[in-house]
Amino acid sequence: MSELSLVQAVNAALKRAMSEDASVVVLGEDVGIDGGVFRATEGLFEVFGGERVLDTPIAEASIAGVSIGLAAQGFRPVAEIQFTGFAYACIDQIINHASRLRTRTRGRLTCPMVLRSPAGGGIQAVEHHSESPEAMFAHIPGVKVVMPSSPARAYGLLLSAIRDPDPVVFLEPTRLYRAARGEVVDDGAGIPLGRCITLRPGRDVTIVSWGAMIKEALDTADQLAANNIDAEVIDVATLKPLDRVTILDSVERTGRLIIVHEAPMTCGFGAEIAACVAGRAITSLLAPVERVTGYDTMMPYLRTEGHYMPSVGAILTAVQRTMAYT
Amino acid sequence: MVAGYQRIPMNCVLDAEGKVIGKMPEFTRDPDELVRLYRVLVLTRMFDTKAIALQRTGRLGTYASSLGQEAISVGAAAAMQPSDVFVPSFREHGGQLWRGVTLKELFLYWGGDERGNDFVGPREDFPNCAPVGSHVPHAVGVALAFRLRGEKRVSVCVFGDGATSKGDFAEALNMAGVWRVPAVFVVNNNGWAISVPRSKQSAAKTLAQKAIAAGLPGEQVDGNDVIAIREVMERALSRARQGLGPSLIEAVTYRLCDHTTSDDASRYRDDAEVSLHWPAEPLVRLRNFLASTGYWDKQKEEVLLHECSSKVEQAAQEYLATAAQPVSSIFDYVYAEMPPELAEQRAIAVAMAQGAP
Numbered sequence: 001m002s003e004l005s006l007v008q009a010v011n012a013a014l015k016r017a018m019s020e021d022a023s024v025v026v027l028g029e030d031v032g033i034d035g036g037v038f039r040a041t042e043g044l045f046e047v048f049g050g051e052r053v054l055d056t057p058i059a060e061a062s063i064a065g066v067s068i069g070l071a072a073q074g075f076r077p078v079a080e081i082q083f084t085g086f087a088y089a090c091i092d093q094i095i096n097h098a099s100r101l102r103t104r105t106r107g108r109l110t111c112p113m114v115l116r117s118p119a120g121g122g123i124q125a126v127e128h129h130s131e132s133p134e135a136m137f138a139h140i141p142g143v144k145v146v147m148p149s150s151p152a153r154a155y156g157l158l159l160s161a162i163r164d165p166d167p168v169v170f171l172e173p174t175r176l177y178r179a180a181r182g183e184v185v186d187d188g189a190g191i192p193l194g195r196c197i198t199l200r201p202g203r204d205v206t207i208v209s210w211g212a213m214i215k216e217a218l219d220t221a222d223q224l225a226a227n228n229i230d231a232e233v234i235d236v237a238t239l240k241p242l243d244r245v246t247i248l249d250s251v252e253r254t255g256r257l258i259i260v261h262e263a264p265m266t267c268g269f270g271a272e273i274a275a276c277v278a279g280r281a282i283t284s285l286l287a288p289v290e291r292v293t294g295y296d297t298m299m300p301y302l303r304t305e306g307h308y309m310p311s312v313g314a315i316l317t318a319v320q321r322t323m324a325y326t
Numbered sequence: 327m328v329a330g331y332q333r334i335p336m337n338c339v340l341d342a343e344g345k346v347i348g349k350m351p352e353f354t355r356d357p358d359e360l361v362r363l364y365r366v367l368v369l370t371r372m373f374d375t376k377a378i379a380l381q382r383t384g385r386l387g388t389y390a391s392s393l394g395q396e397a398i399s400v401g402a403a404a405a406m407q408p409s410d411v412f413v414p415s416f417r418e419h420g421g422q423l424w425r426g427v428t429l430k431e432l433f434l435y436w437g438g439d440e441r442g443n444d445f446v447g448p449r450e451d452f453p454n455c456a457p458v459g460s461h462v463p464h465a466v467g468v469a470l471a472f473r474l475r476g477e478k479r480v481s482v483c484v485f486g487d488g489a490t491s492k493g494d495f496a497e498a499l500n501m502a503g504v505w506r507v508p509a510v511f512v513v514n515n516n517g518w519a520i521s522v523p524r525s526k527q528s529a530a531k532t533l534a535q536k537a538i539a540a541g542l543p544g545e546q547v548d549g550n551d552v553i554a555i556r557e558v559m560e561r562a563l564s565r566a567r568q569g570l571g572p573s574l575i576e577a578v579t580y581r582l583c584d585h586t587t588s589d590d591a592s593r594y595r596d597d598a599e600v601s602l603h604w605p606a607e608p609l610v611r612l613r614n615f616l617a618s619t620g621y622w623d624k625q626k627e628e629v630l631l632h633e634c635s636s637k638v639e640q641a642a643q644e645y646l647a648t649a650a651q652p653v654s655s656i657f658d659y660v661y662a663e664m665p666p667e668l669a670e671q672r673a674i675a676v677a678m679a680q681g682a683p
Contacts (some may be wrong), residue, residue: 103660105440241661
């Protein structure tokens with residue numbers, strides 16, 4: 001057992017997966033000798049060599065496209081897209097090919113690939129480096145979308161993503177890469193995809209979030225506890241396929257739901273969760289569902305980025321409104 | 327001469343009349359091998375005619391004809407090993423047939439049934455690719471897989487002249503060059519990308535020269551000369567198999583058909599232009615050559631036509647007699663393991679199909 005940062009946990013999972021399974025290859029820009037711009041692939045090139053840790057030319061669409069060809073041939077490619085702003089070039093390949101190869105060929109060809117990318121803001125990055133595109137990917141049938149929120153969960157979920165028989169988009173919260181360290185047991189145990197993780201049980205209100213915003217959700221819960229409000233915090237972890245049961249069970253107990261995400265509000269993944277709760281647990285609700293999200297704007301440049309990011313204060317205000325609702 | 331300038335060779339063996347104007351390759355010594363090529367060209371043309379007839383009578387979906395362009399994919403496939411992988415666009419019916427995709431599967435695919443992509447023959451070949459050029463990186467991935475496993479196999483990717491304008495093509499060729507993967511890229515330059523002529527697609531004098539920028543050899547070949555295509559492909563495949571890297575081959579032909587059955591080419595091109603290209607089409611020249619060697623005659627031709635025609639008819643009947651898949655099939659291949667919400671949607675769809683309100 002050791003204390004690792006989230007990016008080190010990603011690295012440990014990649015190393016573990018490559019050691020266990022010779023069909024796992026890593027490809028992307030600067031993933032080789034440089035170890036990736038965030039160091040997620042550090043040391044892999046030295047251990048596994050240039051045949052399994054492939055530096056690619058700068059061609060995001062083809063990083064995804066080549067991965068599809070590899071996956072159809074039985075490899076398990078793990079492609080790194082350097083920043084989420086560059087992942088949009090892959091969407092054609094993900095939507096038109098990776099997601100539907102199994103369906104189109106009635107299961108003859110499949111696409112067990114992982115598209116990894118840092119995601120989210122709060123790191124004072126240059127433009128196009130702080131986007132949260134999870135809802136776009138979650139809208140694609142045939143794809144799984146995962147966003148870890150701690151080193152241990154990054155490790156376990158990434159292992160499961162690599163072992164999954166279908167394409168997985170794995171979005172790593174950049175803000176958490178080095179922010180916090182946590183215990184990671186490098187034992188090769190995966191955390192199952194498709195299940196929410198209840199991080200903190202509570203009676204009064206359910207706060208649902210994912211990725212970096214889990215930190216704000218947990219901090220909010222701590223502050224609420226001081227005021228005798230007992231918040232349950234659920235990390236969605238896998239946005240697609242969504243574990244509706246865990247969320248519905250929680251809301252049926254608490255009667256109050258706050259959804260927190262960094263991505264813009266309109267058509268954000270929070271809308272899917274709100275619709276699910278409205279459709280199946282509306283009689284349990286004691287107050288309207290609240291969404292605390294990024295604005296429907298461009299991700300601002302770094303000097304005003306702080307105004308965009310959902311804050312503990314904003315979540316507290318939403319909880320208080322919910323609690324006061326009669 | 328500009329440094330690095332490279333002349334793009336144009337390969338041809340037979341002229342439009344079937345006269346030998348180039349060096350006859352080794353495989354042509356066996357006349358039966360030429361008959362094999364001719365047979366699949368004829369079969370492809372007959373499939374094409376039947377497919378259009380079925381579409382016009384509402385029994386097939388929108389169909390992309392390969393009229394006049396049959397020699398490209400047939401020649402390419404004929405040069406391949408069965409263990410190689412074919413990554414087609416959507417006009418490679420002939421090459422698919424050569425590789426063991428069945429006529430019934432082709433009808434099923436164009437009739438809107440995914441089972442048409444579940445090839446019983448070439449299990450690793452890719453299905454057609456409608457988003458133009460987006461399959462070229464897949465061929466690089468397949469070839470990379472071969473290289474990583476140390477297998478002497480090659481991926482062959484076919485696409486149209488329009489696809490060479492796509493970023494996918496440029497990216498994939500570039501990657502293939504860097505990694506020296508065993509892949510052969512084939513342009514079916516049929517002169518038209520729906521309504522946009524070759525002259526408006528690229529200012530490049532040839533499309534084959536796009537290989538130079540990626541560090542690959544590029545050659546042109548007469549796309550109506552199946553012998554020349556097979557010969558050029560054999561060379562490119564052999565290079566790839568020996569670890570000498572990928573190549574780009576531009577097969578120059580002409581789209582004698584509309585883009586698809588949904589297109590009306592008379593809106594944008596003169597019939598006179600089309601008529602001009604008919605004499606160069608690929609079937610006649612091979613038949614003329616075979617006849618000139620005394621190996622082919624009217625009787626053999628009639629036997630072949632009859633054989634191909636009954637095969638196509640039989641496959642069409644089998645396709646028409648195949649019931650559509652049940653509604654459950656649209657859910658069953660989305661994931662390896664069905665997520666709960668999809669299972670719920672499946673149950674609803676199945677109930678609705680059974681007449682539930």
